Amino acid sequence: MFAYILRRLALIPLTLLGIITLNFLIVQVAPGGPVERVLAEIRGLDVGATDTFSGGGSDTARSGASGVTSSYRGAQGLDPDFIKDIERQFGFDKPAHERFILMVTNYIKFDLGESFYRSIDVGDLIIEKMPVSISLGLWSTLIIYLVSIPLGISKAVRDGTRFDVSTSYMVVIGYAVPGFMFAILLIVLFAGGSYLNWFPLRGLTSDNWEDLSAWSKIVDYFWHLALPVTAMVIGGFASLTMLTKNSFLDEINKQYVLTAKAKGLTEKRVLYGHVFRNAMLIIIAGFPSTIVNMLFTGALLIEVIFSLDGLGLLGFQATIDRDYPVIFGTLFIFSLLGLILNIISDITYHMVDPRIDFESREI
Numbered sequence: 001m002f003a004y005i006l007r008r009l010a011l012i013p014l015t016l017l018g019i020i021t022l023n024f025l026i027v028q029v030a031p032g033g034p035v036e037r038v039l040a041e042i043r044g045l046d047v048g049a050t051d052t053f054s055g056g057g058s059d060t061a062r063s064g065a066s067g068v069t070s071s072y073r074g075a076q077g078l079d080p081d082f083i084k085d086i087e088r089q090f091g092f093d094k095p096a097h098e099r100f101i102l103m104v105t106n107y108i109k110f111d112l113g114e115s116f117y118r119s120i121d122v123g124d125l126i127i128e129k130m131p132v133s134i135s136l137g138l139w140s141t142l143i144i145y146l147v148s149i150p151l152g153i154s155k156a157v158r159d160g161t162r163f164d165v166s167t168s169y170m171v172v173i174g175y176a177v178p179g180f181m182f183a184i185l186l187i188v189l190f191a192g193g194s195y196l197n198w199f200p201l202r203g204l205t206s207d208n209w210e211d212l213s214a215w216s217k218i219v220d221y222f223w224h225l226a227l228p229v230t231a232m233v234i235g236g237f238a239s240l241t242m243l244t245k246n247s248f249l250d251e252i253n254k255q256y257v258l259t260a261k262a263k264g265l266t267e268k269r270v271l272y273g274h275v276f277r278n279a280m281l282i283i284i285a286g287f288p289s290t291i292v293n294m295l296f297t298g299a300l301l302i303e304v305i306f307s308l309d310g311l312g313l314l315g316f317q318a319t320i321d322r323d324y325p326v327i328f329g330t331l332f333i334f335s336l337l338g339l340i341l342n343i344i345s346d347i348t349y350h351m352v353d354p355r356i357d358f359e360s361r362e363i
Contacts, residue, residue, distance in 0.1 A: 008343045012336070017104065019335050020328065024100055033322050034090050034116050090116060103328065112329035117321060122329035125314065132204055132310030135225055136299045140232035141291050148237045149283070152244025157271065159249060171238045179235025180301035186227045187305070199227050202307040228306045232299065240283070240290075247279040284348050291341060 087093045094102075106113060112122035120128075155164045188194050191201045200206070206220050251257065252275060260270045300312035311330065318326035 005343060005347070008346070012339050015339055016107075016332065016335055020104065020107070020332060021100075023328065023331060024096075024103070027324065027327075028096055033092075034324070037322065107332055112332065113325035115318075115326050116323045118323075122325050125326065126311065126330060126333060129309060129311045129314045132303065132308045133299060133312065135204060135221075136228060136232060136302065136308070136310065137291065139225060139229050140236065140299075143229065143233045144237045144240055147233070148240035149244050151237075152241045153248055153271075155241070155245040156248035156252060157267075159245075171241055174234060174236075174238030174241075177235070179231050180305060182234045183228065183231035183302055183305045186231055191227060200224050204308060228299075228302045228308065231302055231305075243286070244279075244283060247282050248275060251275045251279045281349060284345060287341070287345055287348070 084093065091099060103113070110123070112126070114121055115125055118125060151167065155167060158164050186199075187201065190196050190198045200223065204221070204224050205217075206212075206224070209217060209220055212220060252271075257270055257275060260274055261267070265273070299308075299310060300316055302308070303310045303313045314326065315330050317323075318330070
């Protein structure tokens, strides 16, 4: 197992390079960019970063590399030297391959660059937004797993009973209504929308959080998290519950379970001694993607609705603004975390079922 982990770790740099290269190439052919936006703002035009150019759709990076400043829609009537100075500030005075090599070299040193519009290091910006995303992702994922797995097992064991039918209504509602709709409903009911005003609507902590005692800080933290985490749990538990139920049902109906029962083993012993580790494998397989989604992307609308400034909102805003250092910096960190979580998933596979041998598997 140790040799397998080392091989997987050795593949992480190559995988990251492939991800960064592919996305860098996509950016080169995408219209619009930060230079176009700045020039449009200077001229007082309502032009976004995603608008195309009048010069045949060439992107900001290519225009900066080739020196064809006249292709910028907002460049008419502006001093060419001034435009070149803006390109230099954004780094588009260099050819694309030089910018790519410089970016990769910096990433090797974990230097993610500086945001175009915030004048702050991307690494510091990610760290600044991390508490919100970790809080939402960690607690919602933990609660979803603690609720969905026991519920799914109970539904599988009691398949077709009144309990299974009644809980299926909750699952159907969880499937049908997205998390952000639950978030709006919770605000209307409990955050001063139309009825009760029990929970705060903004931020992760109160304004006087620094002045609170240690216990009061903990209470205040969970008080602010109660509604957004509830919305994410309600919107995310349904699929895992049904996955757990179907996985256990599939194992329960196999021949080895019937054989174990015929030998006189109790139902509890069969369920948790034989069925559990086999049925849990498919659930463990989806854990890395689940936690990455919860941490960085799944909470985007929840962050917007509850005014929580996290990584999901940061990535979305960076894409709209074409803030390339933030886009590629967050992509690098998210990809690295996802690859590490995949290795952790394989280790967990082996812990749940030691019969799985990764040493003999070709990567």
